[in-house]
Amino acid sequence: MIKKALLGAAILAVSMGAMAQEKELLRIIGEDKQFVVQTKNGPFVITRTMTPCAKNKGWLQPLIPVPGVHPVTEIEMLHAMNDKDSLIVDMREPDDRIKGTIPNSYHIPYTLVSGRMDELGCAKTAGKWDCSKAKKVYAFCNGPVCPQSPSAINAMVRDGFPADKIYYYRGGMLDWDALGFPIVKDDF
Known part of the structure; x- marks a missing residue:
């Protein structure tokens, strides 16, 4: 036996x-x-x-995707929620957002953000973006290995959005969820 x-x-x-x-x-x-x-x-x-914690197949993203962009933590994200001059932007695909997002965040998929910068306080004149009155944008996606918000940030800066008005929450939904913060579902 x-x-x-x-x-x-x-x-x-x-x-x-x-x-x-x-x-x-x-x-x-x-x-x-x-x-x-x-x-x-x-x-x-x-x-x-x-693993159950590593929820996507991306690759490690830099803490600062473009020079001048500010990396932020959950503390700054919480304060941004009460800042009328700030906009927390979920830059993930709609299918990801449906599963859950940060409360009171705004949705612009990363593939569309450079064409929708008017929603971030920019104005288009003569085919160019004027972002002199742009809001502070707190960008996030799925987490440290997700390339979606870094891709969007690169496109935004390329098209005239000031890098110093972008705040990158690299931890994204992975860290937000792991830390036990509330998540809202089906929010569009």
């Missing part, structure tokens, strides 16, 4: 090891799916796999 139990445990351990090896490696920086760290015991390879 003990031999059968030990054999069963060994088979289970081997099959679980095989399952762990089959996990899809996710991107870490750019296209790279591994990062090598030199340790006192030699090279150590860091990889990233999907």
Whole structure:
């Protein structure tokens, strides 16, 4: 009986090891799916796999996606909620927003933001954006590995939005949810 139990445990351990090896490696920086760290015991390879907490397959985003943009935490996001000159903008796809978003946030998908900067306080004259009266924009998406809001921020700045009026919440929905803050669903 003990031999059968030990054999069963060994088979289970081997099959679980095989399952762990089959996990899809996710991107870490750019296209790279591994990062090598030199340790006192030699090279150590860091990889990233999907877990219940790692909710998307993006790659690590810089803390400051464009020079002049301000990185912010949840504290600044909370204060922005009461600032009439600020707009918290969910830059995710509509399907993600339906599942839940930060209360009182405004939705402009990242692929559309450069064409909708009038909603952020800019005015279009002679085919160019004048953003001299732009609101402070607190941009977020799915979290530290989501490229949606950094892509939108790049497009905004390229088209004339002042980088110093953009506040990037890199933690996004992943951190907001993990910290236990309220989420509203089906808010459009």
